[in-house]
């Protein structure tokens with residue numbers, strides 16, 4: 001992928017940054033179980049120097065800052081400056097003096113080698129054109145013995161909370177969304193994909209586990225105001241469609257979601273995969 005194409009991919013996230021800021025507390029709450037699994041996978045401890053990549057509003061990094069305490073530090077980063085600014089504001093509001101924020105591309109991390117004890121990246125690595133390079137970059141910036149954890153979405157079938165939207169858009173447009181070869185939320189959903197990436201980047205002690213991440217919404221309207229507005233490239237695509245097409249997508253998604261309706265709303269299954277590894281200690 002060319003640099004201008006990459007820049008266009010990054011810019012798409014600028015369009016949804018305000019929605020990520022608006023829903024940041026809900027994003028923290030829904031993802032807390034994955035954040036916890038990532039911390040457990042890297043044995044996050046007081047005093048660790050941590051880098052969070054593709055942080056969005058910084059749920060993971062802000063939570064990590066509480067664990068590492070004032071003896072440690074957290075750099076919360078995102079390629080999209082508005083996302084980094086939202087994370088900075090949230091860390092500031094919590095009085096976290098051990099957090100700094102940076103604009104960093106996870107495919108080319110502008111940090112010296114061996115800078116961090118821990119790198120964390122939730123729902124970011126599957127969105128870049130070259131995840132192999134990204135995981136290698138993470139390995140490079142870790143100190144010997146350092147640990148990394150990545151979370152990605154498991155396959156679309158196990159994530160109807162988002163899959164129904166992609167299915168509805170795909171059906172209405174008559175072409176697969178995202179298009180073949182483009183990165184997307186399920187790009188690393190194949191069994192073994194994350195494990196293979198970690199192995200190829202020379203990580204040791206590679207482990208992978210599934211983490212259930214259901215989404216409860218009180219109504220279809222709540223789902224519609226949340227999921228499409230956060231869905232990066234899809235949000236921009238939806239905004240560009242004629243009203244009748246958006247309306248058809250809504251109708252189709254509502255029909256698919258009805259399967260999950262209960263007495264107090266919708267309980268939508270979700271499944272993440274958390275993969276972790278260690279950079280070999282110096283001999």
Ligand SMILES: C[S@@+](CC[C@H](N)C(=O)[O-])C[C@H]1O[C@@H](n2cnc3c(N)ncnc32)[C@H](O)[C@@H]1O
Nearest residue numbers: 013054055056078079080083105106122123124
């Ligand atoms: C799905 S959101 C996940 C946000 C956050 N990690 C979370 O789990 O709540 C993906 C984030 O990745 C960021 N992103 C996309 N491409 C990136 C890249 N090449 N380097 C760093 N961040 C990137 C986007 O700006 C966006 O904030």
